[in-house]
Amino acid sequence: MKLLTKTSLYFVSIALFVFIVGGIVIVVSINAVIDDEIERALRKREEIITTQLINGVAPAHLINFEQRIQEVPASEGPGRQARFVDTLMYDVLEDQFEPYKYLQVERSINKRRYRIEVYHSLIESDDLIESVFQAMLAIFLSLLIASVVFNFVISRHLWRPFYSTLRQLGRLRIDEQAPLRFDATSTSEFRELNNIAAAMIERLRRDYVRAKDFAANASHEIQTPLAIIRTQTELLIQSDSLKEEQAQALQSIYSSAGRLARLNQSLLLLARIDNKQFSAIETVDVSALLRRHLSETDELITLKGIELHIDVDDNVHLEINPYLADSLLANLLRNAIRHNVRGGEIRIELRDGHLRIANTGPPPTVATELVFERFVSSADSADSHGLGLSIVKSICDQFGCWIGYEYTQDHHVLSLRW
Amino acid sequence: MNRQRIETVKILFVEDESALSASFVAYFTKEGHICETAQDFAEASEKIHLYSYDIIVVDIGLPDGNGLDLLREAKEGPTATGVIIVSARDSLEDKLHGLGLGADDYITKPFHLAELNARFASLIRRINFKGRRAIHCREIEVVPEAKEVRVKGKLLALTRKEYELLLYFLSNRNRVVTKESIAEHLWGDNMDMADSLDFIYTHIKNLRRKIQAEGGRDYVKTIYGIGYKFTEGEE
Numbered sequence: 001m002k003l004l005t006k007t008s009l010y011f012v013s014i015a016l017f018v019f020i021v022g023g024i025v026i027v028v029s030i031n032a033v034i035d036d037e038i039e040r041a042l043r044k045r046e047e048i049i050t051t052q053l054i055n056g057v058a059p060a061h062l063i064n065f066e067q068r069i070q071e072v073p074a075s076e077g078p079g080r081q082a083r084f085v086d087t088l089m090y091d092v093l094e095d096q097f098e099p100y101k102y103l104q105v106e107r108s109i110n111k112r113r114y115r116i117e118v119y120h121s122l123i124e125s126d127d128l129i130e131s132v133f134q135a136m137l138a139i140f141l142s143l144l145i146a147s148v149v150f151n152f153v154i155s156r157h158l159w160r161p162f163y164s165t166l167r168q169l170g171r172l173r174i175d176e177q178a179p180l181r182f183d184a185t186s187t188s189e190f191r192e193l194n195n196i197a198a199a200m201i202e203r204l205r206r207d208y209v210r211a212k213d214f215a216a217n218a219s220h221e222i223q224t225p226l227a228i229i230r231t232q233t234e235l236l237i238q239s240d241s242l243k244e245e246q247a248q249a250l251q252s253i254y255s256s257a258g259r260l261a262r263l264n265q266s267l268l269l270l271a272r273i274d275n276k277q278f279s280a281i282e283t284v285d286v287s288a289l290l291r292r293h294l295s296e297t298d299e300l301i302t303l304k305g306i307e308l309h310i311d312v313d314d315n316v317h318l319e320i321n322p323y324l325a326d327s328l329l330a331n332l333l334r335n336a337i338r339h340n341v342r343g344g345e346i347r348i349e350l351r352d353g354h355l356r357i358a359n360t361g362p363p364p365t366v367a368t369e370l371v372f373e374r375f376v377s378s379a380d381s382a383d384s385h386g387l388g389l390s391i392v393k394s395i396c397d398q399f400g401c402w403i404g405y406e407y408t409q410d411h412h413v414l415s416l417r418w
Numbered sequence: 419m420n421r422q423r424i425e426t427v428k429i430l431f432v433e434d435e436s437a438l439s440a441s442f443v444a445y446f447t448k449e450g451h452i453c454e455t456a457q458d459f460a461e462a463s464e465k466i467h468l469y470s471y472d473i474i475v476v477d478i479g480l481p482d483g484n485g486l487d488l489l490r491e492a493k494e495g496p497t498a499t500g501v502i503i504v505s506a507r508d509s510l511e512d513k514l515h516g517l518g519l520g521a522d523d524y525i526t527k528p529f530h531l532a533e534l535n536a537r538f539a540s541l542i543r544r545i546n547f548k549g550r551r552a553i554h555c556r557e558i559e560v561v562p563e564a565k566e567v568r569v570k571g572k573l574l575a576l577t578r579k580e581y582e583l584l585l586y587f588l589s590n591r592n593r594v595v596t597k598e599s600i601a602e603h604l605w606g607d608n609m610d611m612a613d614s615l616d617f618i619y620t621h622i623k624n625l626r627r628k629i630q631a632e633g634g635r636d637y638v639k640t641i642y643g644i645g646y647k648f649t650e651g652e653e
Contacts, residue, residue, distance in 0.1 A: 223527065223528070224435050224438065226528060227435070227438055227527060227528040228435065228437045228438050228441065230528055230530070231438060231441040231442070231445070231531055232437075232441050234441075234445070234530060234531045234532070234596065234599075235441050235444055235445050235531070237594045237596065237641075237644055237645075238445070238448065238593060238594055242642075244642050247641065247642035247643070247644055248642060248643055250644065251596075251642065251643045251644045254596060254598065254644070255598060258598050261528045268506075280511070296606070299579060299605075300605060300617075303616075303617050303620070323511075
C-alpha cells in the first residue's frame with residue numbers, strides 16, 4: 001500500500017472518529033438547549049393559563065389541542081409535583097404519531113383543584129438533529145473526496161523525484177560504471193536520500209572494483225611462485241637418490257601445487273571475464289565446436305563407461321568470444337563427465353538457441369540455486385574446485401545467454417538459451 | 419642448415435622470473451642441452467643478434483616488451499631457429515598471432531618440464547629432419563611422420579593415446595614423468611586426477627603388453643607414487 005494511501009486512510013479514519021464524536025456532542029448540546037427552551041416555554045404557558053383561571057376565565061375556553069385542563073375531584077389524594085413528560089400524540093394533519101413534551105401541574109385555584117397539561121411538539125428538534133447529521137455527512141464526504149484528489153495530485157508531483165530515484169536504484173548494476181542521474185528536487189528529504197544513495201553507490205562501486213582487482217592481482221601474482229614450486233619439484237623428482245618417503249612428500253607437494261595452479265587459472269579466467277577482457281565477438285559454429293570437444297573427450301567418456309546420446313543440429317551459430325565459447329563447452333562437458341557415475345549416461349541436445357546437457361550422477365548435495373556460486377561443489381569429487389559452473393555462468397551472463405540447472409529423474413540438467 | 423646431431427641443442431630461455439629460468443636450465447642441461455637465459459626483452463634481443471640458438475623459448479608477457487617482437491627477430495635471423503612461445507592459458511589471440519608470425523610451437527603456463535621437453539624433441543626433429551626421421555630406442559622404432567611404431571620390425575597396432583604416451587616416454591627417456599604431466603599431455607585439463615590414475619595405468623598396461631607381445635622389453639618403471647620412468651637401461 002502506498003504511503004500516501006496509508007496516510008489518507010489514517011486521516012480519513014481519524015476524521016470519521018472526530019465527526020462522530022463531534023456530531024454526538026453537537027446533537028446532545030443542541031438537544032439540551034432546545035429542551036431547556038421548551039421547558040421554559042411550557043412553564044410560561046402554564047403560568048398564563050393559571051393566571052387566566054385565577055382571573056375567572058372558564059377552563060373550557062382555555063382548552064385546545066395543546067392545552068388540557070381537568071378538574072381533580074377532592075377525593076383524590078394529595079396533588080402531584082409538577083413534572084415534564086415525553087409522549088407521543090396523534091397528529092391529525094400528518095396522520096401519524098409525533099413526539100411531544102408536556103408539563104403537568106396541579107393547582108388549587110378558587111378552592112378548586114385543576115390538573116393543567118401544556119403540550120409542545122418536539123418535531124423541530126428532531127429536524128434540527130437530522131439536518132446537523134446531514135451537514136456533517138456532507139462535510140465528511142467532501143473531505144474524503146478532497147483527500148483522494150489531494151493524494152493523486154501529490155503522488156504525481158511531490159513524490160515524482162522519489163519514484164525516479166527508486167527506478168534508478170532498481171536498474172542499478174554495481175559492476176557498471178554508468179553514472180547515476182537523480183532528478184533535481186527541492187524537497188530536502190528527497191535531496192538527502194539522493195545524496196546518501198549516490199554516496200553509498202559510489203562507495204560500493206569502489207569496494208567492488210577494489211575486490212575485483214584484488215582477486216585478479218592476487219591470482220596473477222600467485223602464478224609465478226606456483227610455477228617455480230612446480231618446476232623445482234619436478235626437478236627434485238629427477239634425483240636418483242630419492243627415498244620412498246621423500247618421493248611421497250614430493251608427490252604430495254607436486255600434486256597440491258598442480259591443484260592450486262588449476263584453481264588459480266580458473267580464478268584468473270573468472271576475473272578476466274568479469275573485467276570484460278574477452279570483448280572480441282565472432283560468429284561461432286557451436287555445432288562444430290561441440291563435435292570437436294566431444295571427439296576430444298570421447299575417450300574419457302568411454303573409459304568411464306558412460307553412454308553418450310547426442311542429438312546435435314548442424315549450423316547452430318552464436319555470437320560470442322571464441323575462447324569463451326571453447327571454455328564454455330569444455331567446462332560443461334567436463335562437468336557432465338566429472339560428476340557422473342560409472343555406467344552412467346550423458347544426453348546432449350543442441351538446437352538453434354538452445355543447448356541441453358543432462359547427465360546421471362549422485363543426487364545434488366547443494367541447493368539447486370547455489371550450483372553456480374563459486375567454490376560450491378559436491379564433496380564427491382575431491383579434484384573439482386567448484387569453479388567450473390561459475391565460469392559457465394559468468395560467460396553466459398556476459399553474452400546474454402540464459403542458463404538454468406535442475407535435477408530431474410536422476411539427471412543433472414543444464415539448459416542454455418540464447 | 420641441416421645439423422648432424424640432435425642431442426646437443428642450444429636453447430635460449432626468455433623468462434623474467436630468474437628462479438623459473440634457473441630450474442629450466444638445471445633440467446635441460448641434464449638433458450644434454452646448452453642452456454642460456456635472458457631476463458628481459460633487451461637482453462634477449464641482444465643475445466639473439468649476437469649468437470645463434472637452435473630453440474628459443476619466449477614468454478610473451480615480458481615486462482619491457484612484447485615477446486612476439488622477439489619471435490619476429492629470431493625468425494629474421496640467418497639460422498633456422500625454432501621458437502616456442504609461452505603465454506597465459508586464456509589468451510587465444512596471442513596463440514593465433516604467435517603461430518601466424520611463424521612460432522613453431524605454443525605452450526601455456528603453467529607447464530610441466532616433461533611437456534616442454536617433449537615439445538623440444540618434436541621441434542628438433544622437425545627442424546633437422548623435417549620430421550622424417552625415425553626415433554629409435556633399442557628394438558623400438560617410431561616413425562612420427564607416419565605415426566607408426568615397430569618392435570623388432572613388426573608393426574604395433576596402438577591406439578592414438580598409446581602412441582602419444584609412447585612418444586612422450588621416448589621424449590623423456592630416463593626421466594621421471596609425473597602422472598599429472600602424463601594426464602595433461604594426453605587429455606589436457608579435461609579430467610579428474612583421481613580418474614586419470616586408473617586411465618594412465620590402463621594405457622601403460624596395454625602399451626607394455628603390446629610391446630612385449632612382439633618381443634620387446636619392458637622399459638616402463640613405476641616410481642613410487644609419483645609417476646613413471648622409461649629407462650633405456652644398459653646394453
